Structures are given as structure tokens and as C-alpha cells.
Amino acid sequence: MLLANPHLPWSDLYLWYEAQLIAPEINAYGATLVGFPVLTIAFNDNLGWTHTVNTHDGWDAYELPLANEGYRFDGKIRNFDREEKVLKVKEKNGNLRSESLVVRRSVHGPILTEKQGKAIALRVVGLDKPAALQQWWDMARSKNFSEFETALKRLEIPMFTVMYADREGHIMHLFNGQVPIRKKGDFKYWCCNSFLASLWPWLLSKLTAEFGQKSR
Numbered sequence: 002m003l004l005a006n007p008h009l010p011w012s013d014l015y016l017w018y019e020a021q022l023i024a025p026e027i028n029a030y031g032a033t034l035v036g037f038p039v040l041t042i043a044f045n046d047n048l049g050w051t052h053t054v055n056t057h058d059g060w061d062a063y064e065l066p067l068a069n070e071g072y073r074f075d076g077k078i079r080n081f082d083r084e085e086k087v088l089k090v091k092e093k094n095g096n097l098r099s100e101s102l103v104v105r106r107s108v109h110g111p112i113l114t115e116k117q118g119k120a121i122a123l124r125v126v127g128l129d130k131p132a133a134l135q136q137w138w139d140m141a142r143s144k145n146f147s148e149f150e151t152a153l154k155r156l157e158i159p160m161f162t163v164m165y166a167d168r169e170g171h172i173m174h175l176f177n178g179q180v181p182i183r184k185k186g187d188f189k190y191w192c193c194n195s196f197l198a199s200l201w202p203w204l205l206s207k208l209t210a211e212f213g214q215k216s217r
Contacts, residue, residue, distance in 0.1 A: 002166075003044070003049045003050070003051060003164065003165075003166040004051070005032070005042050005051035005164075006051070006053070007042065007051070007052055007053060007054075008053055008054065014034070015034065016034065016035045017032045017033065017034060017035075018032065018033065018034075018035060019031070019032050020032070020033065020040060022039075022040060022141065026142055027045070027138075027141060027142050028045055028046065029043045029044065029045040029141040029142075030043060030044060030045075031043025031044060031049075031141070037134070038134065039134050039137045039138045039141070040137065040141050041137055043140075043141050045141060045142075045143075045144075046168075047143070047144050047145060047167055047168055048143060048144075048145070048146070048149060048165065048166065048167035048168065049165070049166060049167070050140065050149070050163055050164060050165045050166075051163075051164045052161040052162060052163060052164070053161065053162050053164075054160060054161060054162075055160060055161060055162040055176055055177060055178050057159070057160070057176070057178035057179070057180045058180070058181070059125060059126040059127065059159065059160065059178065059179060059180065059181065060123060060124060060125040060126065061109075061123075061124050061181070062113075062121055062122070062123055062124075063107070063109045063121070063122045063123075063124065064119050064120075064121060065107055065109075065119060065120045065121075065122055066118065066119055067115065067118050067119060067120055072107055072120055074107065074108060079107070079108070081106060081107060081112065082105070082106040082107075083103055083104070083105055083106075084103070084104045084106070085101055085102070085103050085104075086101070086102045086103075086104060087099050087100070087101055087102075088100045088101075088102055105120075106122075107120070107122045109122040109123070109124040110122050110123045110124040110125060110128070111123055124181075126159060126179040126180070126181060127156075127157075127159045127160070127179060130155075130156065130157045130159070130179075131157075132155065132157045133157040133158045135157070136152055136153075136155050136157040136158060137158070139152040140152045140153070145167065145169070146165075146167055146169070146171050146173075149165065149167075153175065153177065156177070156178075156179055158177070159177065159178045159179040160178065161177060162174065162175060162176055162177055163175040163177050
């Protein structure tokens with residue numbers, strides 16, 4: 002028996018609905034969040050899975066000294082990368098007005114705010130992984146553990162653990178995450194340093210099951 006309990010409130014952005022997807026290549030039943038076109042917790046004729054939010058620390062905020070319209074990093078002054086986006090804002094009368102939003106980025110990531118001559122940049126794992134919906138779709142189409150594992154290896158959904166069971170008796174509990182490799186330091190070190198050594202470039206892909214076996 003596979004028990005699903007995602008630990009989310011039954012309201013607001015976390016509202017779930019049940020659905021069944023039937024097509025030539027899929028017959029899966031499960032639940033997902035409102036607005037999602039695929040099942041995020043589901044089962045088919047051969048296997049099933051569920052999620053909880055895992056505990057990996059996948060982000061860091063960096064405090065960058067501002068200088069000459071840019072920022073100091075590794076002993077040099079760098080310019081921010083800038084991108085202008087146009088947002089459509091709906092007014093009370095129903096009309097849409099255009100509003101410009103300038104997004105600035107450092108080598109760490111987007112700038113969230115400024116205070117006291119310093120900018121706060123955010124570095125987050127998984128921003129280069131845009132295919133979570135495709136991975137969930139292929140998980141639901143999987144016919145056995147091998148196909149399911151192949152879909153998981155993409156690591157497009159690094160913030161959820163995976164609990165799995167199938168009709169062949171296989172069970173699995175997978176941490177499933179991308180964890181920054183931080184060589185040293187505590188929160189203050191990572192927040193307040195602006196040199197190259199503090200910029201984690203590598204991720205540890207946590208795709209090893211904590212336990213996986215075939216029931217007897």
C-alpha cells in the first residue's frame with residue numbers, strides 16, 4: 002500500500018484536485034495542484050508515487066557592495082546584467098496597462114533589493130531546469146521501475162522527495178534533490194562574502210535511494 006500525504010494546507014495556492022488522464026500512451030489517476038496540467042502524485046496500472054517536500058538547502062542570498070552603478074566581486078567592479086520585461090496589469094475597469102520592470106542580475110542571480118549601499122542577490126538551484134511538467138508526465142507514463150528511474154534522473158523537480166511502489170514489489174524512498182557543494186563557512190560566510198570562492202558552481206545530485214528493495 003502506498004499512502005500519499007503531501008503535508009500541504011487545503012486552501013489558497015495549495016488547493017488539490019483529483020483527475021484521471023486517459024490517452025493512447027497513458028492511463029493514470031491521482032492528484033495535482035490547481036493550474037497544473039499534469040498529475041504530480043499518481044498511480045497507473047503498474048506503479049505509483051507520492052511526494053513530500055524535502056529538506057535540502059538549495060539557495061543562498063549574497064550581500065554585494067555597490068560601486069559605480071555596478072557591484073564589487075572578487076576585487077573588481079562588475080556591471081549588472083539588465084533585462085527589461087513588460088508586465089500587463091489589469092485595472093479596475095478591466096483594461097490592461099503596460100508596466101516596465103527592469104531585472105538586474107549579478108553572477109549569483111537576480112537582485113532582490115538594495116539597502117545601505119549593498120545589493121542582495123539570490124542564487125537558487127534548479128533555475129536551469131524548466132521541464133518539471135514533462136518529467137511528471139513521463140513518470141505517469143512509466144511502466145516499470147527502470148522507466149520511472151530514467152525520468153527521475155533528469156532532476157527537474159529537486160524540492161520533493163519521492164516515495165514509490167510498484168506491482169512487482171519494489172519500494173523506494175528517494176531524497177531527490179540538487180544540493181550546492183559548499184566547501185566551508187556558516188550562514189554569515191555565505192551571505193556576506195563577495196569573492197569568487199564563495200560562489201558555489203557545483204551541485205551534488207541526490208538521486209540515490211535511501212532504501213529500495215523488493216518485498217518478499
